[in-house]
Amino acid sequence: MKSLFKTVASAGIALAVSATTLMAGPLMDRINKGEPVRIGFANEVPWAYPGENNKPLGFVNAYVLGVLHEMGYDNVTPVVTDWGGLIPGLNAGRFDMVTGGLYILNSRCQNVDFSEPMAKVGDAFVVPKGNPKNLNNYSQIAKAGAMFVTGAGYNQVESAKKGGIPDDHVMTVPGPTEILAAVRAGRADAGGVTYFTAQNLAKQSNGALEVSDATQLPEWTQSWVGIGFRKNDSDFVKKFNAAQKKYLGSPEMMKAVEQYGYTKANLPGDKTAAQACAMK
Incomplete structure (x- = not known):
């Protein structure tokens, strides 16, 4: 009986361990393997x-x-x-x-x-020094018929559409380096990024670009960051x-x-x- 009890108990423990393993997602499974x-x-x-x-x-x-x-x-x-x-x-x-x-x-x-x-982070634009076209929000870009550039997959693609910028005035590029290059070269009038990124790009431009007045952007452009x-x-x-x-x-x-x-x-x-x- 003792032997049978031990066998059943061991099987129960094994099943519990197996169930725990089955419930673990791929990441916990990697961690449990020491990866x-x-x-x-x-x-x-x-x-x-x-x-x-x-x-x-x-x-x-x-x-x-x-x-x-x-x-x-x-x-x-x-x-x-x-x-x-x-x-x-x-x-x-x-x-x-x-x-x-x-x-x-x-x-x-x-x-x-x-x-x-x-x-919690808001958007901003990088624009030529002095912001000659006064581009501080999406509706201003749309009304001016200005060219807008942002990164492929960036939330600013959706924001531009919501703000009324037509698709043929939205240029998408791989990332910040290309956004900076497009605005500096005059291929785009404003580059849409986050406020943090805009500050960094303005610094990289050696005075050629500046950050737009982010306070003129509507509340809906505020976003929350997650992992x-x-x-x-x-x-x-x-x-x-x-x-x-x-x-x-x-x-x-x-x-x-x-x-x-x-x-x-x-x-x-x-x-x-x-x-x-x-x-x-």
Whole structure:
């Protein structure tokens, strides 16, 4: 009887372990096997960008590394791709999360799961010095018949349409470098990016470009930033959100991100990912 009892008990334990394993998503399965967490990002200064040997730099990367450390995960591998390849690369299994600074948009929520927000950020334009055409919001660009440039896959593509800019006046390019080049060369009158990116591009232009007056943009251009995960990694997302709740806004976090320009004004408030998904 004792032997039979031990056999049944052992089988029960094995089944419980098996069930736990089955419930684990691909990311937790990798972690349980001792494999690294692969973070995916593009070259988006100061959000997330590669340093020497693809070292993950930028305030979103710094933030994510802090949350992962809070969770006890320090085995991390960076994977650099272009912006348009972030969500496809995530769902194709090339990396395990997107740290590139994704706005939580309804169109993206159909394809990925987001962590709870880690930042609130607005749009801005880079324009020629002096802003000669007075382009500070999307409707002004539409009325002026001006050419607008932004990155492929950027939320500003949707914003331009909502703001009334016709499709034939919207140019899409791979990323910030090409946006800067298009406005500097006069192929576009305004480049649509985030406020953080606009500041960085203006600095890179050596005085040729400036940042538009972002206060003239409507409230609906404000967006919340989350970390993107595959739909079948919901178990990990729950753990990430629990750790994020402790880390977000902490002295440790603010110290890690301050060099990139993130301040307390960028904290997301009480907006949830579900609310952000429903808004935009």
